[in-house]
Amino acid sequence: MLVLTRKVNQSIMIGEGVEVVVLDVRGEQVRLGIKAPDDVKVHRKEIFEAIKTSNEDAASVDPSDIPT
Amino acid sequence: MIEERKELKTRVGVIEFGSDDVLNFPDGLLGFPDQKRFVLVQHKENSPFRWLLSIDDTNLAFLVVDPAEYVTDYAPPMPKRASDALRLDHTTPMLVYTIVTIPSGHPEDMTLNLAGPVVVNCEAGLGRQIVLDDEAYPVRHRAFAQSGEGKAA
Numbered sequence: 001m002l003v004l005t006r007k008v009n010q011s012i013m014i015g016e017g018v019e020v021v022v023l024d025v026r027g028e029q030v031r032l033g034i035k036a037p038d039d040v041k042v043h044r045k046e047i048f049e050a051i052k053t054s055n056e057d058a059a060s061v062d063p064s065d066i067p068t
Numbered sequence: 069m070i071e072e073r074k075e076l077k078t079r080v081g082v083i084e085f086g087s088d089d090v091l092n093f094p095d096g097l098l099g100f101p102d103q104k105r106f107v108l109v110q111h112k113e114n115s116p117f118r119w120l121l122s123i124d125d126t127n128l129a130f131l132v133v134d135p136a137e138y139v140t141d142y143a144p145p146m147p148k149r150a151s152d153a154l155r156l157d158h159t160t161p162m163l164v165y166t167i168v169t170i171p172s173g174h175p176e177d178m179t180l181n182l183a184g185p186v187v188v189n190c191e192a193g194l195g196r197q198i199v200l201d202d203e204a205y206p207v208r209h210r211a212f213a214q215s216g217e218g219k220a221a
C-alpha cells in the first residue's frame with residue numbers, strides 16, 4: 001500500500017483518470033472529493049463489501065428453498 | 069434468419085435460450101467481475117422468481133425477484149453513471165430485479181438486496197448491478213416479518 005500525507009485541498013492522482021482531493025478535515029472525519037470517469041465505480045468500501053458478500057451468498061441459493 | 073438456440077445444463081436445471089435472450093453485463097456483478105453474459109429464466113410457471121444464470125459458468129446462478137412482490141414503493145433514483153452505462157433514457161423500458169438470499173433450509177429468513185438492484189435495458193440487452201449507498205436501501209431486507217409476528221408467504 002502506498003502511503004501519502006496530504007493537507008486540505010491537496011490531491012492524489014490514481015492513474016491518469018482518477019483524482020482524490022482532501023476537502024476538509026474535522027476531528028476524526030475526513031471529507032474527500034473524487035473525480036473519476038463514468039466507467040469507474042466509486043463507493044464507500046463497506047457498501048461494496050456488503051453487496052459482494054451478499055452476492056456470494058445469493059449464488060448458493062438452493063431451488064428447493066424458494067417459497068411457492 | 070434462424071435464431072441459434074442453445075441448451076445448457078446449469079446448477080438449477082437444463083435451460084434453452086437463443087442469442088437474443090443473452091444479457092450483457094459489461095461490469096459483471098460485484099464480486100463476479102468476469103461474468104459478463106447472463107440469461108434470465110423463470111423459476112417455475114407463474115412464479116415471480118427468476119434465475120439470472122451465467123452462460124459461461126454453469127454453476128453460477130442468482131435468484132432474483134421483482135422487488136414489488138415484497139416491498140412497496142421501491143423506486144430508488146438511478147445514478148447517472150448507471151443510466152449512462154445502460155444507455156437508458158427516461159422512456160427506455162427497463163427491468164429492475166433484486167437478488168434474493170435464502171439461508172439454506174430457512175425460507176422464512178429470505179432477504180432481498182435493495183442496495184444492489186440488477187437493472188436491465190431490455191432493448192439493448194444490457195444489464196448492470198447498481199450500487200445504492202443509502203441507509204434507506206439495506207443490503208439484506210427481510211422479505212417476511214420476523215418469525216412470531218406478521219404474515220408468512
